[in-house]
Amino acid sequence: MSKIVLQTPISDADIESLSVGDIIYLDGHLVTARDDVHHRLLKQERALPVDLAGKAIFHAGPIMKKIQEKPGRYEVVSIGPTTSMRMEAYEKEFIRRTGLKLIVGKGGMGPQTTEGCRIYKAIHAVFPGGCAVLAATCVEDVESVEWLDLGMPEAMWILRVKEFGPLIVSIDTKGNNLFEKNRRAFEAQKDVVLEEICRHVDYFG
Amino acid sequence: MDRTQARNTFIDLIARFTDYSSKHLPDDVRTKLKELGDREDSQMAKIIYTAMFDDIKMADALNRPVCQDTGVIQYFVRVGTKFPLIDEIEDGLREAVKKATEIAPLRPNAVEVFDEKNTGNNVGTRIPWIDWEIMPNRDDVEIYCYMAGGGCSLPGTAKVLMPLEGYEGVVKFVFDQITSYGINACPPLLVGIGIAGSVEVAAKLSKKALLRPLGSHNSNPRGAELEARIEQGLNDLHIGPGGLSGRSSVMGVHIEQAARHPATIAVGLSTGCWAHRRALIRIDASMGYEVISHRGAKI
Ligand code: SF4
Numbered sequence: 342m343s344k345i346v347l348q349t350p351i352s353d354a355d356i357e358s359l360s361v362g363d364i365i366y367l368d369g370h371l372v373t374a375r376d377d378v379h380h381r382l383l384k385q386e387r388a389l390p391v392d393l394a395g396k397a398i399f400h401a402g403p404i405m406k407k408i409q410e411k412p413g414r415y416e417v418v419s420i421g422p423t424t425s426m427r428m429e430a431y432e433k434e435f436i437r438r439t440g441l442k443l444i445v446g447k448g449g450m451g452p453q454t455t456e457g458c459r460i461y462k463a464i465h466a467v468f469p470g471g472c473a474v475l476a477a478t479c480v481e482d483v484e485s486v487e488w489l490d491l492g493m494p495e496a497m498w499i500l501r502v503k504e505f506g507p508l509i510v511s512i513d514t515k516g517n518n519l520f521e522k523n524r525r526a527f528e529a530q531k532d533v534v535l536e537e538i539c540r541h542v543d544y545f546g
Numbered sequence: 547m548d549r550t551q552a553r554n555t556f557i558d559l560i561a562r563f564t565d566y567s568s569k570h571l572p573d574d575v576r577t578k579l580k581e582l583g584d585r586e587d588s589q590m591a592k593i594i595y596t597a598m599f600d601d602i603k604m605a606d607a608l609n610r611p612v613c614q615d616t617g618v619i620q621y622f623v624r625v626g627t628k629f630p631l632i633d634e635i636e637d638g639l640r641e642a643v644k645k646a647t648e649i650a651p652l653r654p655n656a657v658e659v660f661d662e663k664n665t666g667n668n669v670g671t672r673i674p675w676i677d678w679e680i681m682p683n684r685d686d687v688e689i690y691c692y693m694a695g696g697g698c699s700l701p702g703t704a705k706v707l708m709p710l711e712g713y714e715g716v717v718k719f720v721f722d723q724i725t726s727y728g729i730n731a732c733p734p735l736l737v738g739i740g741i742a743g744s745v746e747v748a749a750k751l752s753k754k755a756l757l758r759p760l761g762s763h764n765s766n767p768r769g770a771e772l773e774a775r776i777e778q779g780l781n782d783l784h785i786g787p788g789g790l791s792g793r794s795s796v797m798g799v800h801i802e803q804a805a806r807h808p809a810t811i812a813v814g815l816s817t818g819c820w821a822h823r824r825a826l827i828r829i830d831a832s833m834g835y836e837v838i839s840h841r842g843a844k845i
Binding site for chain 2: 362364401402403404406418419420421423424425426447448449467469470471472473474475477478492493494507509519520523524526527528530531534535537538539541542543544545
């Protein structure tokens, strides 16, 4: 099986053929955007300093280091995904307003994002959680940073990446949601397991 | 060594120890991950475990934090009443965190409540969090460093149940939380459970349960049996690495308890993620030390 590598700017056609469970990689621009960036755009109605159309965002708060010899420039020390679900209430509208095509994060997202991905043609994919040094080694350059006043984790870091991955597609453009499917399976199994354990835990005399 | 010298040595040592613990997982966790990874057979689960092992290797080779979320730093201190630097520990730990944040570097994660400003150096009101236990008639100190990440702290919760909900209530509480929030907390998880009479005791014990080495058991035979049952049950959910499904779900389940009130049964839950950054150092009266959690560690 050949490696699927998406390249920014990503077109609708690039992602419409992808399905949940597919493993992909990214070349091009990846911009970090987590809680505060969503809050600024959608709650405070402030214009984003970066055009995200056709690009990818990363739910991540990295550790960055200033490059001594190059004032104003940074390098990535460690950058892994943060819990995407925190952005659930905002993401559909965020996709609509920005025209972004790929959301990278950790864990699943909910029905609103799934709908947003279907209507506006975008996907959500997960990078293995916690694998932050691995991710950092896929970053070729930190091109710039915006909204640094939000602090290092919350700022928008504009990264150029090469074969960034593995990324597992968790929401596709067809309304499928991998984590939701898994969650239902875990829930169903939970009842069976609980019943068994609870037969053994009456410690009251 | 005079007092100032000893104090500086202590700060320097703890800074290096904290730095080290952000970049290296403890021996027991690495062994367990290997064991769980070997048992997986699906392509997806294998890919995730491979990513984790690559990450662990690169963190070591490049001298970088294993995970970017180096957490809010917590120290669990067991101090001998005769430890000569006992007066300096609290302030020394705060200074050490500032230093570690710079040298590692660690991500600044301390956000002052109400001011909503990140302090930039991981030190803030009551942070690093320090938990104290006294060891009578000893002149050494044992310090656990624990990095409590946002993602693995999210499933953390505690509740007081009615006694008639019984231990069934406790078990159900744990499973509900793990199948909702736990999935996103970077499984395989280490599950810490506290059972007590009130909420703050249960919560604190659940965190202390995470400090126990993997493979250790509850001191009460029933408690040990319940740990094993919950572990088996959670594994039977097949949550898998990263919540993407697989053969196992957890690295372990640890329960710690305190006697309860007849009218209450409180349960606390803390979760550790696969990047379980827990390190233990013992320092003696003359500032000699041993990193117990990481055999042969040079810090
Ligand atoms: S849950 Fe653990 S491994 Fe995952 S992002 Fe948080 S600290 Fe890192």
